[in-house]
Amino acid sequence: VRRYTITLLPGDGIGPEVISVAKNVLQLTGSVEGIEFSFKEMPMGGAALDLTGVPLPEETLLAAKQSDAILLGAIGGYKWDTNEKHLKPETGLLQLREALKVFANLRPASVLPQLVDASTLKKEVAEGVDLMVVRELTGGIYFGKPRGFSTNENGEEIGFNTEVYATYEIDRIARIAFETARKRRGKLCSVDKANVLEASMLWRKRVMAIASEYPDVELTHMYVDNAAMQLVRNPKQFDTIVTNNIFGDILSDEASMITGSIGMLPSASLGKEGPGLFEPIHGSAPDIAGQDKANPLATILSAAMLLKYGLGEENAAQRIETAVLDTLNRGFRTRDIFSEGNKLVGCKEIGQEVVKSI
């Protein structure tokens, strides 16, 4: 048997519910595929703040670094929203990404035939959408310095951040994006604001330079405002999108909503070496936490990405993906993706159905 250590970070809100279901799915998949997982559950986000006073305790980070992969539920909630910056759950997540050096965030957004009605877009616009956003995750305005508060020459308070990219940061994310596009339909669209921002001008220059290593991939460029429009107008035009941290934050969320089923969408955050971080793209949904209403499929599919991208266990990943589709085909739906004629079930029950399908 192959053995892996997985750090589980349930986090806040619906996080613990969806992680518990995904853990069962991983465990069973492992036993079928000859893989033994040892799970280590650690506090993170608001849960860690309440317990230890910080959003990312040292023990949590250490456990994460020493494991083979990390599966995160969700973090954040009203309770901590007014905390100072270093005491926000979100800060813990940013610290984790930075410490793990997971610079490449892969966010697939595809419309499953079973769920095309869940999109607010017309059927003919939504059906067949299958795109991947490759977001730079450890640079740009999220981490750039200087940042903070100060006063200007008139004695007025100012708040400021720095959007900054160095060539090596752009080059490495561009390569991941070209590799990703190559394994998909061979089309890469780089999104920037090079008509205004110097950071974007360098971005575009480097992406064009790296393109020469991938003559088989068709590269296009698009301004971010136009990309936000084109995702609504005709999302099918996109295969792989690569963009910076903040534009990727905005566009990947927009793309996910276009599929109509953000309760279904996983993500992977990868570095050069060391464990990857895998998490559903949805938030902690404090309003439905603890009510067994959450959709665990995004976390289950994140576990599949963990197997594929984090551990190279492609067969096991495939098994989970097939089981999720099978569960949908058998008509099981959580509240967020429910439509007439299907069976409405809770978080635990749809998890059990996925387990049956495996």
Added chain:
Amino acid sequence: VRRYTITLLPGDGIGPEVISVAKNVLQLTGSVEGIEFSFKEMPMGGAALDLTGVPLPEETLLAAKQSDAILLGAIGGYKWDTNEKHLKPETGLLQLREALKVFANLRPASVLPQLVDASTLKKEVAEGVDLMVVRELTGGIYFGKPRGFSTNENGEEIGFNTEVYATYEIDRIARIAFETARKRRGKLCSVDKANVLEASMLWRKRVMAIASEYPDVELTHMYVDNAAMQLVRNPKQFDTIVTNNIFGDILSDEASMITGSIGMLPSASLGKEGPGLFEPIHGSAPDIAGQDKANPLATILSAAMLLKYGLGEENAAQRIETAVLDTLNRGFRTRDIFSEGNKLVGCKEIGQEVVKSI
């Protein structure tokens, strides 16, 4: 008669066609309403680059400053896309906004019953959408310093920009937004990324402070990634949105595409004093330039905003808006908003129909 001087900046691509139509509409409206316009046409954008070597010639800026309002067509085109920054058409537009100090950009996005089918969103999601994006236009990362290119400690090239806001900049745009919301449905949503960016934290703090002056307006806050999602999920939840320059660029374009008719959407850019700048939100569409295919209604409606917000001529503005609706009701459509059962016409002809309606 009241007399006004209007600077016309046709610009590039379809700009000249739509400006010429809008000028006729203004002229006729004026003669009916007892207003005399004197128009001054000046080069700007790519057209100015070709003519004078700079995207915003001094004479153009001077004429603009000395007039009562400015109507702009569109700028930009492939031809100048690879120009250096100071020789880009876009730079001319940014210089114009800065020089005129038009810090408040009003971008309405509403779905007309006549055009609900043009949206890619399902009818029940799109119909009744009527929102206004108030975008800060002369600050933030568009203008923040330091900016440029440099090398980091490893000798690698970096590109950087500064996102920065001072209290006075936030306060004045917040007031415009609260005033706008008050005249609409009394709801204001402020969009930021205050869970990550210091500039956004100050933004949120000041918007909350200004809120005490407007107890009758209901204020909410939303993170920009969530806003990008909510615009797709349920755009009807929004009345007035206020946000910074770059988020406003992205979200207003997304919102405009949600209406499905960006050929219909006007915008106004206003300062504390001095002339306002009015322009359609669409681009220069070089692919259809000179073919009489462009939709001039966005520019005609921008002329209506010019009358209302720029000159205080509410009756004349109302007359134009009514004429545009009447033209649509009589079934005239340009290519971009055409649907079965209507009459397909070109730029000039739909302009003539609006003139008839006036």
